Amino acid sequence: MNLIGAIRLILGLTVTTAVGWLFVKIISLGEKRPFLEEKALGYGLGIAILSLSFIDFWFLGLKPTFIYILLPWIVVFILLIITKRITLFRTQATRYDAEGPITFLEKFLLFGISVEVIHSFFKALVKPIEAFDSVAMYAIRAKVFFEAGGIPADFFKTITKAFPNSGHPPMIPLAEAWIYTIMGGLNDLLVKIIFPLFFVSLIIIFYFALRGFLNRKAALIFTFILATIPQLNHYASIGYADFALTFYFTAGFIYLFKWMRGKIKSDLFISAISLAFACWVKLEGWALFLCCALIFILFIMLEFRKREGFIRLITFLLIVLILASPWLFIVKSAGLENEVYKFESIGANRFISSFTNLDRLPRILYEFQKQFFGPKKWNIVWIIFMALFILNIKTVFRGELKYPTLLLILVIAAYGYSYLLIPLKPGEPINWNVGSTLSRLFIHFTPLAVYWIACVCHKKGYLEN
Amino acid sequence: MRKRIVYSVLAIWIFFWILFFARGLYKGNLRKYRALLSRSAEARISYIIGAEFHSFLKEAMDMMPKDATYRIASERKPIDRYRIIYYLYPRKISNEPDYNIYYKGGQYILRKL
Numbered sequence: 001m002n003l004i005g006a007i008r009l010i011l012g013l014t015v016t017t018a019v020g021w022l023f024v025k026i027i028s029l030g031e032k033r034p035f036l037e038e039k040a041l042g043y044g045l046g047i048a049i050l051s052l053s054f055i056d057f058w059f060l061g062l063k064p065t066f067i068y069i070l071l072p073w074i075v076v077f078i079l080l081i082i083t084k085r086i087t088l089f090r091t092q093a094t095r096y097d098a099e100g101p102i103t104f105l106e107k108f109l110l111f112g113i114s115v116e117v118i119h120s121f122f123k124a125l126v127k128p129i130e131a132f133d134s135v136a137m138y139a140i141r142a143k144v145f146f147e148a149g150g151i152p153a154d155f156f157k158t159i160t161k162a163f164p165n166s167g168h169p170p171m172i173p174l175a176e177a178w179i180y181t182i183m184g185g186l187n188d189l190l191v192k193i194i195f196p197l198f199f200v201s202l203i204i205i206f207y208f209a210l211r212g213f214l215n216r217k218a219a220l221i222f223t224f225i226l227a228t229i230p231q232l233n234h235y236a237s238i239g240y241a242d243f244a245l246t247f248y249f250t251a252g253f254i255y256l257f258k259w260m261r262g263k264i265k266s267d268l269f270i271s272a273i274s275l276a277f278a279c280w281v282k283l284e285g286w287a288l289f290l291c292c293a294l295i296f297i298l299f300i301m302l303e304f305r306k307r308e309g310f311i312r313l314i315t316f317l318l319i320v321l322i323l324a325s326p327w328l329f330i331v332k333s334a335g336l337e338n339e340v341y342k343f344e345s346i347g348a349n350r351f352i353s354s355f356t357n358l359d360r361l362p363r364i365l366y367e368f369q370k371q372f373f374g375p376k377k378w379n380i381v382w383i384i385f386m387a388l389f390i391l392n393i394k395t396v397f398r399g400e401l402k403y404p405t406l407l408l409i410l411v412i413a414a415y416g417y418s419y420l421l422i423p424l425k426p427g428e429p430i431n432w433n434v435g436s437t438l439s440r441l442f443i444h445f446t447p448l449a450v451y452w453i454a455c456v457c458h459k460k461g462y463l464e465n
Numbered sequence: 466m467r468k469r470i471v472y473s474v475l476a477i478w479i480f481f482w483i484l485f486f487a488r489g490l491y492k493g494n495l496r497k498y499r500a501l502l503s504r505s506a507e508a509r510i511s512y513i514i515g516a517e518f519h520s521f522l523k524e525a526m527d528m529m530p531k532d533a534t535y536r537i538a539s540e541r542k543p544i545d546r547y548r549i550i551y552y553l554y555p556r557k558i559s560n561e562p563d564y565n566i567y568y569k570g571g572q573y574i575l576r577k578l
Binding site: 113132384 | 490510
């Protein structure tokens with residue numbers, strides 16, 4: 001490991017987080033959040049903003065250098081200082097933690113979370129990029145971007161089609177290219193730092209979301225549960241896009257749910273922007289965004305003043321569509337493909353014919369139950385989830401709890417249904433598709449499942465003194 | 466009563482966490498981590514993808530100019546194809562290649578056409 005490269009990496013990641021944090025402060029409209037929560041959001045939004053700026057430069061036909069990418073943000077920062085908007089940078093005092101000394105249990109939980117965080121960094125940085133998708137779909141494209149000093153003009157029309165799934169959104173390879181740009185060279189060990197940083201950011205956002213309605217000990221218990229799920233830790237270190245998608249989807253729904261409860265505008269903006277970035281990470285981001293949108297529509301119909309609710313809904317949808325739809329334009333104009341779903345041939349016929357694929361259901365259900373009852377990957381989180389669901393079947397569909405409940409049901413159903421949509425050759429079984437991908441898809445909604453468990457425990461007073 | 470159930474479930478969770486963590490280390494992760502930590506960055510790549518394949522890639526990178534084109538006629542396993550493309554880039558795959566890469570007799574062979 002080159003020392004200069006490592007120093008550049010640390011400084012570059014600091015700058016990336018600072019840009020994201022600046023963005024969070026601007027859209028927060030004066031709303032203060034805890035310091036760590038802002039930094040965690042800052043990393044997630046910052047890495048997306050800076051890596052997707054490669055796309056802006058490609059549209060404009062310009063070369064994205066380190067300085068050019070940062071220049072707009074330097075200008076914004078200077079303007080904020082000149083216009084004396086520096087009060088924007090105040091964070092919320094952490095009144096949350098004025099709950100007395102840390103108990104032995106809390107120390108143990110913090111220790112456990114720290115062990116998992118350190119383990120994820122270690123696993124990510126000890127070996128180079130090696131897993132199939134990491135090499136074939138992301139690392140190759142990232143190398144092309146870095147060697148060309150940006151996205152080559154003919155990248156989407158020709159170059160990307162030499163690699164699998166040309167229709168796969170490009171945020172992860174762009175993020176890797178951004179890391180190479182920061183370091184000034186290729187390094188397929190250090191580039192994987194992106195993923196454990198998403199892990200840390202997710203844990204922090206998750207903790208502070210729970211602190212909105214739980215005491216410190218209870219919030220730490222559920223954060224510990226999330227952090228110690230083996231499959232989550234595994235995917236936080238192998239260079240797949242699934243963990244990044246998990247971060248943006250989790251943040252997207254958590255802030256949407258916060259908005260539903262508190263009506264703070266900036267929560268809605270953060271939710272919409274996170275879900276837009278989810279659409280740039282994987283195709284599944286679009287399905288997850290649609291599920292959130294349906295929940296939002298239901299909320300407006302049931303609980304909000306109609307006109308104002310309609311305006312909020314339109315704002316939410318517009319933010320996501322404006323930020324995410326340039327990718328759809330690129331897919332359409334360059335004729336990009338997805339080898340699994342073959343969306344270039346998707347239409348009403350495919351949706352109708354999916355119902356003739358019901359013979360796949362036994363296999364799909366078998367694989368689902370393998371996930372639910374498999375402690376090696378998930379510990380007992382899904383057993384807890386199902387037990388709480390059955391024991392509180394009426395409660396979970398009442399009040400505000402019905403929204404995360406319905407979202408999880410929608411997402412699980414959507415993912416199950418997606419296996420009916422995959423076109424196969426006659427006689428080809430669905431086994432390989434489901435077996436090799438389902439555990440990855442489960443990661444996307446596992447944090448929200450743990451969040452749901454926390455909400456149910458709170459509602460039922462399981463952790464009350 | 467409910468609180469006792471919650472703490473019991475937490476205890477079960479911690480038990481499984483420690484069990485699978487320790488099992489993972491015992492079943493090979495610890496050996497792999499020790500092997501990786503004792504190697505340089507380049508040697509780690511060799512350890513991960515296989516020493517023979519790694520030395521073939523290095524040989525190919527030395528022999529082929531950066532603007533060379535090649536074809537992969539056959540590969541040992543699908544991921545090798547993409548590792549070849551990744552490590553050899555900016556050399557590109559072409560229908561009218563300068564070089565042919567194929568897998569035969571348990572090794573990769575590079576031939577200038």
